[in-house]
Amino acid sequence: MTGPPILDRVPPLQQSRLPEFDFIRTLAIFGVVWIHVSGLFIDRVPYGSIEYWGFIALNQLQRFCVPAFILSSGFFLAYFPKNSVRIDRTLIGRLQRVILPYLFWSILVEIYYAAFDLKERSISQVIANFVLGRSLYTYYFIVIIVQFYVIWWLLNRLKIKNSIQLLAMSLCIQLGFTIVRYAASFEIVPPLHHLSDRLVFDWIFYFFLGWFIGERYDRFRQFATKYRQLFAIVAVLAFAFSCLECYFIDVVWSDFDFSRSFYKLSSQIYAIACFFMFLNWSRSSSSIEQIARFSFAIYLTHAISIENFSLWLPYTILNSSFLAFLVMFTCVWSTTYGIVYVLNCTLPKPASKYLLGI
Secondary structure, eight states, X not given: OOOOOHHHHOOTTOOSSOHHHHHHHHHHHHHHHHHHHHHHHHTTSOTTSHHHHHHHHHHHHTTTHHHHHHHHHHHHHHHSTHHHHSHHHHHHHHHHHHHHHHHHHHHHHHHHHHHTTSSOOOHHHHHHHHHHTOSSTTXXXXXXXXXXXXXXXXXXXXXXXXXXXXXXXXHHHHHHHHHHHHHHXXXXXXXXXGGGGGSGGGTHHHHHHHHHHHHTHHHHHHHHHHTHHHHHHHHHHHHHHHHHHHHHIIIIIOOHHHHTSSOSHHHHHHHHHXXXXXXXXXXXXXXXXXXXXXXXXXHHHXXXXXXXXXXXXXXXXXXXXXHHHHHHHHHHHHHHHHHHHHHHHHSOHHHHHHHHOO
């Protein structure tokens, strides 16, 4: 399979930064922190109460975030034609900006746990954590994105570049794996191996959709603008159905992990509709651009902030769990952003690049 000539894919007004993607990445990292903080409260309020379903809704509202990051990764690999010309250099550059910061913060996390006797881990367990992204529960994403970079490199090496065929194939793979996850949740088939969430099958359509859009971005953005109201309606309906799915799977099958996950079909539709809807953003903002630049560093560091604040912040303030949630979210976001900002300002640029991914 071969794609169209490179010159046919070059956007006529190609920019190094696109305001809409800064906006998407800002919303996505905001959503990541939001999901992980709200997840703390779901299990601490009475099951089935108004508060419980309120937190479920808050949690599901941000389920576009990880798909948005993966879509963006596929998009920018295709948007800049030089990437497909210098594929070795592109792969090395991407891996350096992901793996080096990931290893740095993973080592710090392991030292932190060992120093305070929070978790007992052998050397072999620590090495396995590095390889499988298990030092923190959020690091599975690093394993996923590295696989996608290698897949992109391999496909380019093999001259397999027809993004339409790749998109169709990836849709079949992701849809098939989604069906398997539903079957496992409903106990039709045995539970999936615990490492299945470290594979790309749940996310592969997002990556190739980003690739597909990146090759023909001007036309696709016109399409997204023309049908923005339709995408907004789809997003609202998918979000509502996602909440209903949570209720059904929670109550009938008691599979709480799957019911709140990115893997549900309604969550996938919601994520894609939100992405298309957010492509209409066109205003530049220095604050949004900075958060977008910091997004990877915030992703790597926010879970430790959550762990620490969850130990001493109350889960109810003035008899309100929602108020406590807002306080904890504000503390986690402000602290994490502040740490990344200070490090970015104090570290020399090469260190900032390889320790923060900025």
